Amino acid sequence: MTILYLTIPPLPHYIIGGYTIAPAGRKHPSRRNIEVFDLLVVTRGCLYIGEEDQHFEVSAGHALILRPDAYHYATLACQEQTAYYWIHFQTTGKWSLSDQPETEMPAERAKERALSSSIYTTQTFTKQLPQFAKLLQPSKMDSLLRLLVQLNMNDHIPSVRWKQQLAFQEVIEHLSASMEAQGPTPSALCAEQAASYLREHYRESITAQELGESINFHPVYIARCMQKEFGCAPFDYLMRFRIERAKLLLLQTDLPIARIGEEVGFNHAAYFTSCFAKYENISPRKYRQRFSHG
Secondary structure (H helix, E strand, O other): OEEEEEEEEEOOEEEEEEEEEEEOOOOOOEEEOOOOOEEEEEOOOOOEEEOOOEEEEOOOEEEEEEEEOOEEEEEEEEOOOOOEEEEEEOOOOOOEEHHHHHHHOOOOHHHHHOOOOOOOOOOOOOEEEEOEOOOOHHHHHHHHHHHHHHHHHHHHHHHHHHHHHHHHHHHHHHHHHHOOOOOOOHHHHHHHHHHHHHHOOOOOOOOHHHHHHOOOOOOOHHHHHHHHHHHOHHHHHHHHHHHHHHHHHHOOOOHHHHHHHHHHHHHHHHHHHHHHHHHHHHHHHHHHHHHHOO
């Protein structure tokens, strides 16, 4: 399955859409680099579309997202009357494409995910959308898309444009759910369980063996899964989480530096200071001074 990865925020935004009833013999238009995503949802018949070297048969109850940077074209005319919604949308954020959803997450995106726990910066996350999928709830999707098209009549009104964007986010959620219904991979399950354990017990001294026994996976397998899903080893993940908790305490309390180190799982103040400086390029004391006094 080919997957689109959208970094959020910013949210993908709806531009324009419509509903087309194409008679037998009509072909979808061929276009190149249209600079917007084109979502096609077929309610009757079938569209035969190619994008670069891939070919798709989009039948009723299926959805296809055509990329903004690719060449797409009809591979065959409609064999029967075909009805479909077309929705143009875009994102000003990062996006990428992968045709191997179970392989290792790109390093840049994994690093962003692992480091996005600070509440003092805008937190981003990745939304995964199937480029081509059988819809989980075709009738629900039909209702949402019909609403979007109907709202076009009054989209000169700001409150209506707002309603369009809200409805479109539901469309995105339904597309994502069509893929997520397949369930997470064993690797993702292992990594998430390990991350949850580390977050829950971050104040404690944890060994690889204890982590493995707690979630019933071998430590080597856990390390491999976390590297794949989060872009870092288990104890690097733990260290990053401890540092983030320490940053909160530095800004929200007057506790001494050594005590804060103890609160987040460091037994020695010097080691805490060393680790904090390694990850933040500033000492805990200077971090507190910088953000507490502007």
